[in-house]
Amino acid sequence: MDSDKAVVIFQPSGRRGEVPKGINLIEASRLLGVDIEALCGEKKVCGKCIVRVEEGHFEKYGITSSMSHVSEWLEEEEKFINPERREKGFRLGCVAKVQGDVLIFVPEESRAGKQVVSKAARDIHIDHDPAVKLYYVQLDAPTFEEPTADFERICRGLERDYGLRNLTIDIVALRTLPVALREGDWKVTVSVWNDREIIRIRPGKAEHAYGLAIDVGTTTVAAYFCDLTTMEVVDTVSMMNPQCKYGEDVMARITFHMTTPDGLKRMSDDIIEGLNDLIKQALANTYPPKKKVKKKKGEDGPDEFVEAPVEGKTYLRLTNEDIEDITIGLNTAMHHILLGLNP
Ligand code: FES
Numbered sequence: 001m002d003s004d005k006a007v008v009i010f011q012p013s014g015r016r017g018e019v020p021k022g023i024n025l026i027e028a029s030r031l032l033g034v035d036i037e038a039l040c041g042e043k044k045v046c047g048k049c050i051v052r053v054e055e056g057h058f059e060k061y062g063i064t065s066s067m068s069h070v071s072e073w074l075e076e077e078e079k080f081i082n083p084e085r086r087e088k089g090f091r092l093g094c095v096a097k098v099q100g101d102v103l104i105f106v107p108e109e110s111r112a113g114k115q116v117v118s119k120a121a122r123d124i125h126i127d128h129d130p131a132v133k134l135y136y137v138q139l140d141a142p143t144f145e146e147p148t149a150d151f152e153r154i155c156r157g158l159e160r161d162y163g164l165r166n167l168t169i170d171i172v173a174l175r176t177l178p179v180a181l182r183e184g185d186w187k188v189t190v191s192v193w194n195d196r197e198i199i200r201i202r203p204g205k206a207e208h209a210y211g212l213a214i215d216v217g218t219t220t221v222a223a224y225f226c227d228l229t230t231m232e233v234v235d236t237v238s239m240m241n242p243q244c245k246y247g248e249d250v251m252a253r254i255t256f257h258m259t260t261p262d263g264l265k266r267m268s269d270d271i272i273e274g275l276n277d278l279i280k281q282a283l284a285n286t287y288p289p290k291k292k293v294k295k296k297k298g299e300d301g302p303d304e305f306v307e308a309p310v311e312g313k314t315y316l317r318l319t320n321e322d323i324e325d326i327t328i329g330l331n332t333a334m335h336h337i338l339l340g341l342n343p
Helices: 025-031 075-079 083-087 150-162 171-183 242-246 250-259 263-284 332-339
Strands: 005-011 016-020 050-053 056-058 063-065 090-092 102-105 132-138 187-193 197-203 210-216 220-227 233-240 290-292 305-307 323-330
Touching (some): 005 025, 005 063, 016 025, 083 090, 233 242, 242 250
Antiparallel strands (some): 005 016, 050 090, 050 102, 290 305
């Protein structure tokens, strides 16, 4: 073997290969297609890249691995690895450089691409006062004697029954108003935002409205899909923040914006696309899973899928329109980047 190279084997993935001596274990893992968390971008400050250097001769792999086959321990590692673990061969992957053959074990918590987020929503007491509320109204149909226009008619009904005044209406809702009123035979459910703006009209009596509370973190994004009428968290979906590819922390993102002409737009577009994907995922979860239909012998053509509902489970079958409100929480940098403001 070339003496400038060493064999590195990663466990549990079993990936192995020769890498140039002198590169660190994170770099080696990239060369060999192993994903290890390196949140701080190898700056030795996050402690996410902990791996274990195995000691001994491994007949099965034909190598002798030793803690002495990686570069010396550095002070920075002390913050993340206590003496007991150090003794066992634990190191920061971004510190330990390959100097000879090594077998490396990547613990579960250091594996990138593991379960992305486990930010389950906690139950805390909050008063039920959603921005979007539902109001059911029954109106009289217009006549030649009383030909008031639809919008004025619905406003009158909402003022009479609920005391709502000076309402405006969203243009998208306005487009659906005439049909909804007639389809519902003048009985409709109106979604009103902050008791100020009509945002949706549904024929008949609707019982539920849904919304999303989204936490855009620098690393992970979690969306809590909530029933606004019962305050129940129906589902939680999450993903890595797609901006991670530009750098793992806030400073790296800001630097990317400062050094790349269209950097801000790219990051903004990415998070918007990511949020749309999360919404799609949350909605898809309200339908039964699908399974492929088995083809008959000799039959070709495209695969067909049918719904395979889980027994006893009810599915809400919601669409984009059913999400009536979204609240997004984020730090200042994430906020600016999302909105395309100079961070
Ligand atoms: S990558 Fe952050 S400490 Fe190693």
